[in-house]
Amino acid sequence: MGNIGILIDVQDGQVKETNYGVVTAAASGAGEKIALVVSDNAVDCKDALQKYGVTKVVHVTADTPVDSDPEAQGKAIAEAIKNFDITTLVGLSTAKGKDQMARAAAELDAPAILDVMALDINAKTVTKSHFSGKTYASIGLTGDVVVIGIRMNAVEAIEAGGDATAESFQASVGGAGRVTITEIKKVESKTVDLTEAKIIITGGRSLESADNFAILRECAEVVGAAVGASRAAVDSGYAPHAMQVGQTGKTVSPNLYIGCGISGALQHFAGMKTSKVIVGINIDKDAPIFSNCDYGVLGDLFEVVPALTKAFKEKLG
Numbered sequence: 001m002g003n004i005g006i007l008i009d010v011q012d013g014q015v016k017e018t019n020y021g022v023v024t025a026a027a028s029g030a031g032e033k034i035a036l037v038v039s040d041n042a043v044d045c046k047d048a049l050q051k052y053g054v055t056k057v058v059h060v061t062a063d064t065p066v067d068s069d070p071e072a073q074g075k076a077i078a079e080a081i082k083n084f085d086i087t088t089l090v091g092l093s094t095a096k097g098k099d100q101m102a103r104a105a106a107e108l109d110a111p112a113i114l115d116v117m118a119l120d121i122n123a124k125t126v127t128k129s130h131f132s133g134k135t136y137a138s139i140g141l142t143g144d145v146v147v148i149g150i151r152m153n154a155v156e157a158i159e160a161g162g163d164a165t166a167e168s169f170q171a172s173v174g175g176a177g178r179v180t181i182t183e184i185k186k187v188e189s190k191t192v193d194l195t196e197a198k199i200i201i202t203g204g205r206s207l208e209s210a211d212n213f214a215i216l217r218e219c220a221e222v223v224g225a226a227v228g229a230s231r232a233a234v235d236s237g238y239a240p241h242a243m244q245v246g247q248t249g250k251t252v253s254p255n256l257y258i259g260c261g262i263s264g265a266l267q268h269f270a271g272m273k274t275s276k277v278i279v280g281i282n283i284d285k286d287a288p289i290f291s292n293c294d295y296g297v298l299g300d301l302f303e304v305v306p307a308l309t310k311a312f313k314e315k316l317g
Ligand SMILES: Cc1cc2nc3c(=O)[nH]c(=O)nc-3n(C[C@H](O)[C@H](O)[C@H](O)COP(=O)(O)OP(=O)(O)OC[C@H]3O[C@@H](n4cnc5c(N)ncnc54)[C@H](O)[C@@H]3O)c2cc1C
Pocket: 203, 204, 205, 206, 229, 230, 231, 232, 233, 244, 245, 246, 247, 248, 249, 250, 260, 261, 262, 263, 264, 265, 266, 267, 268, 271, 281, 282, 283, 284, 287, 299, 300, 301, 302
């Protein structure tokens, strides 16, 4: 039957919280649940990962430094898959995760499917949205090894308890690859990462200026939310592209999504329709967002959002 590998997305030496949902997705599968942590420096994450059902944590390095070498990372993961008899590899569909999983799958000539919303780990079937979220496809994977990238927050993390062992594995990747990451530019933000966030507050063209996004940020800071934007807001220069949610922006699945002055165009929904609870704030009762949200607030965002912020502050202290 083989084991299940879980590719851990580590950022600045920390395990991103969204990894735990991936571990939960893997935990119901047969075989060992082996977390692969690919990094030149050992990252101490055994205690955190075993809580969610990981049975073994493997620190993967190679005979050449891997941190800035995507090709070496892909080869090292492929070697670890072979070494630990992994037949299903799951990971987060972050930019880094997608790169690593695609490279590892190519090394092994294995099928890879990324950005899935749900999966049955034993049956090797996944659910993925197509055509900007208009249709869902259930897809079965076949092969000795299959690679599955899961959308952030798509699976709720559930603690499972248990103990994990820890070991190191040095892969032989045959020298440095052809690509070197020389710099990673981070967006300066006081709020949480958009794709990681459990709560997201987005603003549309109706915000009218970059300065007005401050009312969303103020609300977001109270509830620990990330701030996003529609493409119209980005194209108008009110927000950077890194904040864009939608078909040509980020795909998000928070527990709570509050769209402020967002019309709810199909291309916007493509990036956030899997949010657990959607709230729309709009002055137009016929705005498309009201046909697709769980709660609709008919009103001016410049009045509703400050009132929400005040209410959150009172409730949360
Ligand atoms: C190929 C393609 C890809 C695209 N990709 C994306 C994408 O990734 N993300 C994305 O967002 N869009 C994308 N779009 C654009 C998308 O079709 C919409 O044009 C866009 O989402 C509209 O943004 P908006 O809702 O902010 O603006 P608008 O359509 O201008 O809507 C503004 C809304 O705000 C409401 N409003 C106005 N004033 C207030 C107020 N004071 N209080 C409350 N409500 C108010 C209005 O009633 C209206 O509903 C894409 C389009 C194409 C063709």
